[in-house]
Amino acid sequence: MERITPLLWLLFSAGGTVAALLFPVHFFLTALAFPLGWLEAPSYEFLHRLLTHPLTRLYLFILISLPLFHWAHRFRYTLYDGLQLKHLTVLIAVLCYGAALAGTAMAAYLLWDIS
Amino acid sequence: MPSSVALTVSRYRPERESEPTFQTYEIPFRKDWVVLDALNHVKDSLDGSLSFRWSCRMGVCGSCGMKVNGTPKLTCATFLADYVPGPIRVEPLDYFPVVRDLVVDLTDFMRKLKQVKPWIIRKEEKAPGDGEYLQTPDQLDTYKQFSMCINCMLCYSACPIYGLEPSFIGPAAIALAQRYNMDSRDEGAAERLKILSEHDGIWQCTLVGECTKVCPKHVDPAGAIQQYKLTGATNWVKSLLLPWSTR
Amino acid sequence: MSAEPHYTLYHPRWYRRRVSVWWWLQKRSYTGFVLRELTSIFVAFFAVVYLWQLRALTQGPEAYEQFLARLTTPLFLALDTVAFLFVLFHAITWFNLTPKAMVVRWRGKRVPDWLILGLNYAAWLVLSGAVAFVLLRE
Numbered sequence: 101m102e103r104i105t106p107l108l109w110l111l112f113s114a115g116g117t118v119a120a121l122l123f124p125v126h127f128f129l130t131a132l133a134f135p136l137g138w139l140e141a142p143s144y145e146f147l148h149r150l151l152t153h154p155l156t157r158l159y160l161f162i163l164i165s166l167p168l169f170h171w172a173h174r175f176r177y178t179l180y181d182g183l184q185l186k187h188l189t190v191l192i193a194v195l196c197y198g199a200a201l202a203g204t205a206m207a208a209y210l211l212w213d214i215s
Numbered sequence: 216m217p218s219s220v221a222l223t224v225s226r227y228r229p230e231r232e233s234e235p236t237f238q239t240y241e242i243p244f245r246k247d248w249v250v251l252d253a254l255n256h257v258k259d260s261l262d263g264s265l266s267f268r269w270s271c272r273m274g275v276c277g278s279c280g281m282k283v284n285g286t287p288k289l290t291c292a293t294f295l296a297d298y299v300p301g302p303i304r305v306e307p308l309d310y311f312p313v314v315r316d317l318v319v320d321l322t323d324f325m326r327k328l329k330q331v332k333p334w335i336i337r338k339e340e341k342a343p344g345d346g347e348y349l350q351t352p353d354q355l356d357t358y359k360q361f362s363m364c365i366n367c368m369l370c371y372s373a374c375p376i377y378g379l380e381p382s383f384i385g386p387a388a389i390a391l392a393q394r395y396n397m398d399s400r401d402e403g404a405a406e407r408l409k410i411l412s413e414h415d416g417i418w419q420c421t422l423v424g425e426c427t428k429v430c431p432k433h434v435d436p437a438g439a440i441q442q443y444k445l446t447g448a449t450n451w452v453k454s455l456l457l458p459w460s461t462r
Numbered sequence: 463m464s465a466e467p468h469y470t471l472y473h474p475r476w477y478r479r480r481v482s483v484w485w486w487l488q489k490r491s492y493t494g495f496v497l498r499e500l501t502s503i504f505v506a507f508f509a510v511v512y513l514w515q516l517r518a519l520t521q522g523p524e525a526y527e528q529f530l531a532r533l534t535t536p537l538f539l540a541l542d543t544v545a546f547l548f549v550l551f552h553a554i555t556w557f558n559l560t561p562k563a564m565v566v567r568w569r570g571k572r573v574p575d576w577l578i579l580g581l582n583y584a585a586w587l588v589l590s591g592a593v594a595f596v597l598l599r600e
Contacts, residue, residue, distance in 0.1 A: 102412075102413065102414055105412075105418045106412070106418075106447055106448040106450075106451035106452070107448075107451070109418065109444060109448055110448050110452070113448075113563075115505075116552075116556050117556070119505045119549070119552060119553070119556075120552060120553040120556040120557060120586070121553075121585060121586050121589050121590075122589060122590075122593065123505065123508055123549050123552075123553070124546075124549060124550055124553050124586075124590065125589070125590035125593045125594055126508075126512070126593060127508050127542070127545070127546050127549055128546060129593075129594065129597055129598075130511070130512070130515065130533075131508070131511065131533060131538070131539075131542035131545075131546065132539075132542060132543065132546060134530075134533075135530065135533045135534040135538075135539065136534075136539070139598060140598065141530070142597055142598070142599075144519070144523045144526045144527075146599075147519055147526075148519060150596075151519060151520075160512075160516065163509075163512065164509050164512055164513050164516070167505045167506065167508075167509045168506055168509050170502060170505060171502040171503065171505050171506035171509070172506075174421075174499055174502035175499075175502050175503065175506075177421050177499070178496070178499045178500065178502070181375070181376060181379050181380075181421065182486055182496055182499070183483065184379060184481075184483050203509065203510065203513060206513060206517075207513055207516065210513075210516050210517055210520055211516070227477055229475035229476070229477070230475075233477075234477065235477060285489070309479070310481075312473065312476035312477065312478045313476060313477040313478075313479075314476055320473075320476060351570075353570035353571065356570075356571075356572070357567070357572075375481075375485055375486070375492060375495075378481045378485065379481055379485070421499070422559060422562075423492070423495045424491075424495070424559075425491060425492075425495075428491070435562070437562060438562040438563070438565075441559070441562050441563035442562075442563065442564075442565055444563070445563060445564065
């Protein structure tokens with residue numbers, strides 16, 4: 101675990117940067133502006149067409165996967181320090197990074213083949 | 216301006232109590248007095264049994280660190296005038312064992328400071344006859360901020376990670392390691408990185424940032440640690456992709 | 463009396479205060495720090511929402527309509543508003559800390575913090591504009 105800490109920190113940093121730069125606009129549009137009708141939501145056909153483009157799929161993979169690893173690393177330390185759950189440290193690490201890996205795998209599976 | 220102010224001081228006399236208590240003293244208020252002057256007044260005129268550390272009384276020795284109204288401060292640089300009408304609460308630094316009254320034990324930090332090898336490490340020293348090591352002002356500028364540390368321990372007292380995990384090497388030690396890593400005369404960065412990449416080193420820090428807030432010398436230990444993390448991580452990637460370059 | 467003093471870590475008379483599990487409520491800056499860290503939950507929340515949208519998109523137009531309908535329910539709108547505010551908090555605190563973590567030296571001098579900060583916010587604006595442009599193109 102110790103030897104890959106630099107990697108986990110790099111994933112955390114990259115994920116945090118992706119979330120900081122791109123999440124506000126995506127979140128605002130998808131979860132607020134479109135459902136509330138403030139802006140015209142894109143149609144299913146338009147989005148599906150975007151998805152067939154390999155660059156879109158790569159973009160979405162990064163958009164979903166890296167922030168999940170950002171959460172995993174940060175949440176793990178928050179539980180460890182904030183709630184002083186030191187005795188559960190291995191379990192917490194496995195659950196956090198495991199969940200991030202699961203989300204990444206699912207994103208990869210969904211984005212692999214769009215017809 | 217009032218003529219006097221109350222000073223509520225934490226007392227701990229291990230020979231007769233198992234926990235600290237508070238004792239309040241009424242001291243004269245002078246607008247140019249600092250908390251250290253007030254403590255000295257107590258010791259000289261009111262209660263000679265009060266124990267506390269101090270030395271230079273001008274903010275360069277790092278001896279007089281204590282908590283004033285809950286915040287770690289150098290008592291020689293904390294004016295009573297900023298705290299009137301009071302009462303002003305003076306307590307020993309957090310997260311260090313209290314020996315007596317306001318005196319804490321700093322052995323843990325001393326041990327950690329030695330661990331990070333805070334000296335110039337060179338593969339080969341120049342003989343004195345060969346002249347000095349030259350350094351440009353820009354090279355000095357890269358590490359000068361981190362060299363301002365006076366080892367006052369306010370940062371350790373502010374760092375919740377140090378409080379929760381006493382084995383954490385801590386802000387001042389890491390900032391001092393960086394001071395030497397970034398010194399152009401030093402060749403020991405790899406050695407220090409090995410020590411600080413361990414479990415209780417730089418990766419324990421979660422950038423709370425309190426250390427930088429309380430530092431009286433503007434060393435910015437939080438910044439030093441984050442920069443060190445970036446260096447550590449890039450080094451790790453380099454060692455993975457180009458194992459020969461980091462030997 | 464020439465021996466080095468021997469310091470032992472365990473000393474029964476020294477007072478060691480135990481750190482309370484509510485340490486983060488004791489100081490305003492500590493609470494702010496924990497709130498900042500908790501933004502990661504809302505970051506993960508939105509990543510999952512986007513994953514869910516992706517799944518709906520691959521399953522066909524009806525699934526996508528169902529997804530959109532779900533997002534319009536008051537529960538989700540309320541949750542999303544709170545989450546959005548936390549994600550904004552994450553972005554702002556992240557940008558403000560970037561100059562500390564990344565020291566760029568140009569021609570021997572350190573690039574000033576305000577410039578790094580400005581470049582970050584500029585990138586934020588440009589990328590947000592680009593994403594909005596793509597998604598609103600129809």
